Amino acid sequence: KATVSVLYWLNMRATLAGLALLASACVAQDAKSAGVDEKVAALQHAFDLGALTQREFRAAVSRVSGLKKHLPADLAKQLPEYVDSGLLNRADAIRDQYAKVQHVPSDGRNKLAALMPNEGNSVAVLVADKLELRTGSDTEILFRQESNFIYTSGFDHPGAKLVIGLDPSSTVIPSGKGWLFVPKGDPVWVGRTETLDDYRKKYDVDDVYWIEDFNNVMDQSVHPDKVFTFANVDIWGDHPPPCAETAEHDTTSLRYFLGLARVSKTDKEMELMRVASLIAVEEHKTIMTHITCGMWESDAESLFRYVGHNYGARFQSYIPIVGSGPNSAALHYNDNDHIIAQDSWLLVDAAAELGPTRNGGGYTSDITRTWPCSGVYTPQQKAIYDVVYAAQNQCIEHAVVGGSLSKATSHSDRALVQGLINIGILKDGTVDEMISARVQKLFMPHGLGHGLGLDVHDVGSLSPFVDGNVITCEPGIYFYPSLLDPAYENPSTSKFLNKQLIESQYIHLGGVRIEDVIHITANGPENLSKDLPRSSDEIQAFMYAARASRV
Secondary structure, three states: OHHHHHHHHHOOOOOHHHHHHHHHHHOOOOOOOOOHHHHHHHHHHHHHOOOOOHHHHHHHHHHHHOOHHHOHHHHHHHHHHHHHOOHHHHHHHHHHHHHOOOOOHHHHHHHHHHHOOOOOOEEEEEEOOOOOEOOOOOOEOOOOOOHHHHHHHOOOOOOOEEEEEOEOOOOOOEOOOEEEEEOOOOOOOOOOOOOHHHHHHHOOOOEEEEHHHHHHHHHHHHOOOEEEOOOOOOOOOOOOOHHHHHOEEEOOHHHHHHHHHHOOOOHHHHHHHHHHHHHHHHHHHHHHHHOOOOOEHHHHHHHHHHHHHHOOOOEEOOOOEEEEHHHHHOOOOOOOOOEOOOOOEEEEEOOEEEOOOOOOOOEEOOOEEEEEOOOOOOHHHHHHHHHHHHHHHHHHHOOOOOOOHHHHHHHHHHHHHHHHHHOOOEOOOOHHHHHHOOOHHHHOOOOOOOEOOOOOOOOOOOOOOOOOOEEEEOOEEEOOHHHHHHHHHOHHHHOOEOHHHHHHHHHHHOEEEOEEEEEEEOOEEEEOOOOOOOOHHHHHHHHHHHHHOOO
């Protein structure tokens, strides 16, 4: 009876699964006395199980709560405000700055050639990525070039090959020189009609040929004694030329030497990475200003993407992670389809990617902030956030030449454990005892950071740190019942855990992570994302001022 009255009151359709979930939430309650939170939670469960479509879900929640801002159309109403706020003027300034940054693939080729062994008449051959289609469809997936091909050519279309000379004494294709082989454009389907001269002017390569001439040019002009390429990559096709039979093929060394070349960034690469981080900072600031409690995680993602694309970054470095409440603990959460509950926080791990051309992929950024949808942290949220902030400071402080991620992790772990002791979550032991028992891994099960560059988890060794490395510093604290419940039963860890405090005040929070892009230099660490508020006090002050300016 209660379920029927609730359904009548909502004036909505529901499947049997939805009926059961609503019944469990509203049993023994009159429809009019059922709380909004209970109704919304029941609807959320029904949506999660597929009992409601997203359109039905949004409409039902709007009727239940009376919060019209749940509807996507209401986010669209904010866009004129966004346009009028001056952010688009800043976007123009960033685009102007981006236009002055020039990607120089010849630097990458020369760096690679200097690292590789001189073995006479040898070349490296790289193959561009293919255009992928959706399974069972002729619809293209947005093309993003293979990172090594971007690094050595800057070419951002599929179906190409690049030959890099490795012999300093060669009179045909000397060391560091690059010959690009490109497919002919189709003006009917893709609109490209560039000539070979157009490509020679546009890309930082030494010569350009049509792709169908690759085998003939390799056999008649280059005729290499040794070819470096990647394993499982066919460079010759169905009709290999004679030189394919006589040349030695090395399919293991090239990737290693490209990693050595890419791990330390040039000044030109750093210019692109600074602009990518600058755009990402604007993305984060915009959603911190406009996304509030009662809206949707997907509202934050859509506005985030809009800002980045408008600023000149068509690509995001990865699928944005936008998790509120318990979703904030899921490390690679990207459903982004829940309502942002009152007094919850929003973990946003997302950042722009900026390539050598307007629409191409390229150099990444990687930034995370966790902020309260209300603009003010609860006492428990602030306590946990401040511990993570202290741990991140240790990571940044130890991002120095000669250091390593393992050394930074050691210092960060100690700050994290000490902070949890200070707020009472850990007890009855020293920092050293708790780290020996790996208690910190119950709250932070991931690594402290990773390399960053053309890939968000970039190539190359980071031990020890050298001038020009770019890394992330991203400690976090998360409350996982799946990790804590067994730990409560394990004598080696249970003695350190304040179960009553964790379960009564913190388990519902989800998680918090703070992540910034750190450039390691001879003069100390450079935080590329420093313009984004980082401490809890800075975030609250920024959100208060930014939201007050909208009133």
